[in-house]
Amino acid sequence: MPPSLTVVGLGSGGEDQLTLGILKTLEGARLRYARTSGHPAIDDLRARGIAFESFDALYERREQFEQVYEDIAGTLLRAASEHPDEPVVYAVPGHPMVAERAVQLLRERAAGAGVALRILGGESFLDQAFVRLGFDPIEGFQLLDATDLRREHLRPRLHTVIGQVYDAYTASDAKLTLMSVYPDDHEIVVGQALGVPGEERIHRIPLHELDRLQDYGNLTLVYVPASGDERLSRRSFERLHEIVAILRSPEGCPWDREQTHQSIRRNFIEETFEAVEALDLDDPDGMKEEFGDVLLQVLLHSQMEEEAGAFDVYDVLAELNDKLIFRHPHVFGGDDASDAEEALRNWEAMKAEEKRRKGIPERQSLMDGIPKDLPALPRAHKIQKKAAGVGFDWPDLNGVFDKIAEELDELKTAVSSESAERQRDELGDLLFAVVNASRFIKADPEEALAGTNRKFAIRFQYIEERLRISGRTFDQTDLLEMEGWWQEAKQRS
Numbered sequence: 001m002p003p004s005l006t007v008v009g010l011g012s013g014g015e016d017q018l019t020l021g022i023l024k025t026l027e028g029a030r031l032r033y034a035r036t037s038g039h040p041a042i043d044d045l046r047a048r049g050i051a052f053e054s055f056d057a058l059y060e061r062r063e064q065f066e067q068v069y070e071d072i073a074g075t076l077l078r079a080a081s082e083h084p085d086e087p088v089v090y091a092v093p094g095h096p097m098v099a100e101r102a103v104q105l106l107r108e109r110a111a112g113a114g115v116a117l118r119i120l121g122g123e124s125f126l127d128q129a130f131v132r133l134g135f136d137p138i139e140g141f142q143l144l145d146a147t148d149l150r151r152e153h154l155r156p157r158l159h160t161v162i163g164q165v166y167d168a169y170t171a172s173d174a175k176l177t178l179m180s181v182y183p184d185d186h187e188i189v190v191g192q193a194l195g196v197p198g199e200e201r202i203h204r205i206p207l208h209e210l211d212r213l214q215d216y217g218n219l220t221l222v223y224v225p226a227s228g229d230e231r232l233s234r235r236s237f238e239r240l241h242e243i244v245a246i247l248r249s250p251e252g253c254p255w256d257r258e259q260t261h262q263s264i265r266r267n268f269i270e271e272t273f274e275a276v277e278a279l280d281l282d283d284p285d286g287m288k289e290e291f292g293d294v295l296l297q298v299l300l301h302s303q304m305e306e307e308a309g310a311f312d313v314y315d316v317l318a319e320l321n322d323k324l325i326f327r328h329p330h331v332f333g334g335d336d337a338s339d340a341e342e343a344l345r346n347w348e349a350m351k352a353e354e355k356r357r358k359g360i361p362e363r364q365s366l367m368d369g370i371p372k373d374l375p376a377l378p379r380a381h382k383i384q385k386k387a388a389g390v391g392f393d394w395p396d397l398n399g400v401f402d403k404i405a406e407e408l409d410e411l412k413t414a415v416s417s418e419s420a421e422r423q424r425d426e427l428g429d430l431l432f433a434v435v436n437a438s439r440f441i442k443a444d445p446e447e448a449l450a451g452t453n454r455k456f457a458i459r460f461q462y463i464e465e466r467l468r469i470s471g472r473t474f475d476q477t478d479l480l481e482m483e484g485w486w487q488e489a490k491q492r493s
Contacts, residue, residue, distance in 0.1 A: 003080040003115045005088045007103055009095045009122020010034075012219065013196040015044035017123045025120060026050050029089040031079060035072065035102065038218055039093050040196050052091060065101070065147070073105035080115045093218060095124035099145065099163050125221065126161065128195035132202065133223050135159050140226060146174045154181045156232035162222040165190075172211035174222060182224070182232060184208040189223040192216075241313055244299040248307065261301060268297040269373075280450055326350055366390065378446045380435040388439070397440045404433045459489035 008025055011017030018041060026032060027050060034042060034052035036059075042052060055075075058068045072090075080088045096103045096119050103119070110117035130137060140158040146165045154160065154177070165171050178188070185206040192215045193199035201215055210222065233239040247256040271293040278286030302313035325332045327350040330342075366386040370379060387393065394400050407430040414426040438445040463485045467477060 001084070003084040003088075004118065005076055005080040005090065005106065005110065005115050006118045006120065007090045007092065007096045007106065008120045009124070010039055010041040010091050010093055011123035012094050012125035012128050012194060013123075014040040015048075017041065017195070019120070019122065022120050022122060025087075025089060026091070029087045031083060031086055031088045032091065033076060033079070033089070034091045035093065035100075036218060040193070040199065042091075069102040069105055072102040073109060076102075076106065077109060077113045077115055081113060093125075095121050095126075097121065098124045098126065098143070125163065125194060125219065129161055129191065129221060129223065132194045132200070133189060133191065135223075135225065146170045146222070149174050149177045151177055151180045154178065155236075156181060156224075156227050156229070159226045160224040162224070165216055165220040165222055166218065167216045168211050168213075171213070171216060171222075175207060175210040178207055178210070178224070181235060182207055186224075189225070191221050191223060193219040194221070240295070240299060241303075244296070244303050245306075248300075248303050256300075259300065259304075261304060264297070264300060268294075268301075271297055276450075280447075280454065375446070377431075377435065377449060378444075380432050381439060381445050384432075384436055384439055394436065394440075397437065400433065400436045400440055404430065404437065407433045455493065458493060459486055462486075462489035462492070 006025055006029075008022045010022075015023075026045065027048075032050065032052045034054045036042075036056050037052065037054040038056070042054075045052075055068070055072050058071050062068045062071065076088065076090050090102075090106075092100050092103065094100075106117055107119075126137075126143065135141075137159065142153070142155065142158045142160050144153050144160060144162045146162050147170060149162065162174055165174060178186075182188075185208065187204055188207050188210065190201075190203040190205060190210065190213060192201040192203075194202070196219070199219075203213060205213075230239070247253045250257070271290065275287070275290035275294050278290045298316070299313055302311070302316055306312035329350060366389070367383060370382045370386070374382070384393075394403070407426065411423070411426040411430050414423045418426075435445045438448060463482050466485045467473065
């Protein structure tokens with residue numbers, strides 16, 4: 001017979017919650033271990049003469065829980081190997097397969113250590129939670145770990161039980177995470193030692209008081225009842241997807257139902273520019289609104305494809321997640337990037353590798369892949385960067401300045417004696433040369449011109465204000481006076 005190890009669940013209360021089979025297993029073993037002696041069943045069993053060696057001291061010696069569980073698993077496998085003729089029993093609170101990391105480690109390692117592992121389930125604290133808190137898990141239920149609770153875990157439409165609320169610090173962290181979804185005064189339930197006579201405590205409190213109780217411990221849980229209140233899901237992506245689907249449904253909005261990719265294509269462009277304006281103005285409230293409008297465009301176009309059976313917005317997210325991980329090997333892989341430039345090179349290299357794996361043919365021209373509908377100024381910038389990347393570039397800024405002067409002279413000549421079409425061509429050449437200068441000084445031409453546009457508008461508005469104060473209109477002033485106000489505006493900005 002190979003060495004054996006049996007894991008048993010003690011339930012969430014005293015010995016009355018033990019199954020007869022587990023009690024017989026404990027009585028028939030000499031080598032008994034318990035994760036903690038701080039459990040009601042341990043005292044009851046001790047009165048029957050069933051004693052345990054507990055691992056409580058490990059929690060004091062180790063700084064991280066994972067180290068504790070590694071030590072427990074190692075100790076138990078060694079004990080089983082060293083006593084192949086004796087049954088070794090490990091007792092845990094509740095059910096062995098609920099929130100017991102050491103048991104998971106044993107499941108992973110027992111076979112490799114030549115130890116036969118047997119697990120006997122006990123009543124979980126969840127059994128008492130269903131009874132004492134009065135909810136049916138079939139309605140939708142999730143069990144979460146307070147020590148690893150994140151906002152994306154929270155789904156208000158499900159009954160939520162949060163375990164591992166060991167102390168006030170853990171409760172405080174859980175409270176802050178819950179507050180990212182629920183109002184501060186949202187009622188929650190804190191249960192302690194559910195189903196244990198004389199020890200059970202059930203507190204119904206507002207969320208903001210979660211870390212102000214006194215009786216935290218191994219048997220503490222937090223329960224947040226399921227809620228259909230739409231205000232609780234207003235911050236979730238799933239709710240946004242649901243709203244857009246409703247708008248496009250037969251029972252939704254007639255205007256939204258009629259739209260196609262082409263009919264709202266312009267909206268996408270306009271909303272993007274409005275978002276960029278909010279960025280340029282460093283306007284947080286504007287960003288919050290305009291980013292939402294851009295996101296809406298993504299959802300609308302994705303919903304159209306979902307209705308056609310091509311893909312949905314979650315496929316879009318999956319593609320983006322995969323792309324970000326694949327193109328950042330210096331973050332999610334074993335590569336390194338010492339600075340931003342090296343990180344960008346990694347990105348471009350992985351981008352090319354990604355296309356190769358997908359079977360996308362290599363571009364015939366460096367100019368391929370630059371969006372044709374990109375506004376002319378940033379498109380010129382991208383074209384020049386592509387050409388410069390293979391060495392087709394001015395050696396220094398002086399050559400760029402000479403080119404600007406040359407194109408300016410040609411524009412002057414065209415304006416004085418050539419056709420409107422020729423004048424337009426020469427103006428384009430001059431602008432293209434100026435974009436070269438922006439690239440050499442590492443200034444985005446679109447941002448530079450946008451800044452100048454804002455500056456001009458502010459100064460012109462000053463002229464308008466001066467006229468309003470004096471009770472006059474533009475017809476009642478002249479260029480000389482407006483230039484004076486313009487210079488005043490320059491000094492103020």
